[in-house]
Amino acid sequence: MSTIIMSQCWPLQQLSVTQKAVLISLADQANDDGVCWPAIATIGKRCCMSARAVRSAMDHLELVGLLSRERRFNSSNVYLVTPDKFDAAAALPKGKRKSAKSGDAPGAGDAPRAGGAPDAVGGAPRAGGGAAGAALEVRPVPPNRHITINEPSDEPSFPAGLSAPPAKRDSETELQAACRATWAAYAKAYAFRHGAAPVRNAKVNANVKQLVQRLGHSEAPLVAAWFLSVNERYVVQSFHDLGSLLAKCEAYRTQWATGRQMTQTSAMQQDQTQGNASTADEAKAMLRQMRGQANAH
Known part of the structure; x- marks a missing residue:
């Protein structure tokens, strides 16, 4: 990008939005001599235009002296952006060109050249346009809009009267970190056992969040x-x-904490053991009762 060419193109007037957009796009890709060679499709994509609209804008830019083209076969054309050759009179509508030439419209096309020097049309007095020796006001070239001294702030701005949204709570940040750790631990163990990465989607993300909320941040992973x-x-x-x-x-979680896995078989065994223990307890109780009755007689 050439800041020299860009600073000359920004102040130019009497161009349509389409023409100005194409001109700025070319200047953005040109070197300090104004030379560039982008494809039509590239310009159209950058400016959100059709190829036909880009070509039409280029035809006008060439007509008013802002652009010259060197057409090449089987390759991108070479373009020369020439803001210092801008013919403001040619850029006027047809009905106003005659009056501009006769001096009825002084100041039309007063776009200055680089460095603040007036151009051939707007910077020098026209015949019949004023007193002899009187010079038109020359406006300084505005700074290049692609260069900024102050870097953008990381803090978003908000309209007047509206307050910024509250900052995230620490608990929310901890929850997100715990969810990431839980998924990482699960995915690593899953890949080790099954030889493939687990599927992750919105439903899985919701399951991970619920798991962290139910088991806690430290134990869930x-x-x-x-x-x-x-x-x-x-x-x-x-x-x-x-x-x-x-x-x-x-x-x-209990099985993990105790180091015991409760399978269906082990559950049945425990149930049988519990049943046997209950039967034995009942038998002992009956035996004690019978002995008590015998001693009473």
């Missing part, structure tokens, strides 16, 4: 990783999906 060691039949058949973990996360 540990339980999620441990869950991949569970060998329950339905869990293995579902490839340890997070829905299975979430359905009984408190129970799995």
Whole structure:
């Protein structure tokens, strides 16, 4: 980008929005000599225009002296942006060109050249346009709009009368960090056991958040990783999906904390043991009762 060419193009008037946009796009890609060679499609994409609109704008820019083209075969054309050759009279509508030439419209096309020097049309007195030796006012060239001294602030601005939204609470930040840690632990253990990365979508993200909220920030990642060691039949058949973990996360947390996995077989064994113990207790109670009755007689 040439700041010299760009600073000469910005002040130019009497151009349509389309023509000005194409001119600025060319100046943005030109070197200090005004030379560039972008494709029509590239200019159209940058300016949000069709190729036809770009060509039409270029034809006008060439007509008023702002652009010259060197057409090449099987390659991009070479363009020369020449803001110092701008013919403001040619840029006027047809009905006003005659009056501008006769001096009825002094000041038309007063776009200054680079460095503040007046151009051939607007910077020197026209015949019949004023007193002899009188010079038109020359406006200084505005600074290049592509250069800014003050960097943009990281803080967003808000309209007058509206207050900025409240800052995120620390708990929200901790929740997000815990969710990331939980997913990372689960995904690593999942890939180690199943040899593939787990699917992550909106439903999975919601499951991770609920898991963290139910088990806590510190324990959720540990339980999620441990869950991949569970060998329950339905869990293995579902490839340890997070829905299975979430359905009984408190129970799995207890198994993780105690180091014992409660499978269906072990649950049946414990139930049988408990049943046997209850039967034995009942038998002992009956025996004590019978002995008490015998001693009473």
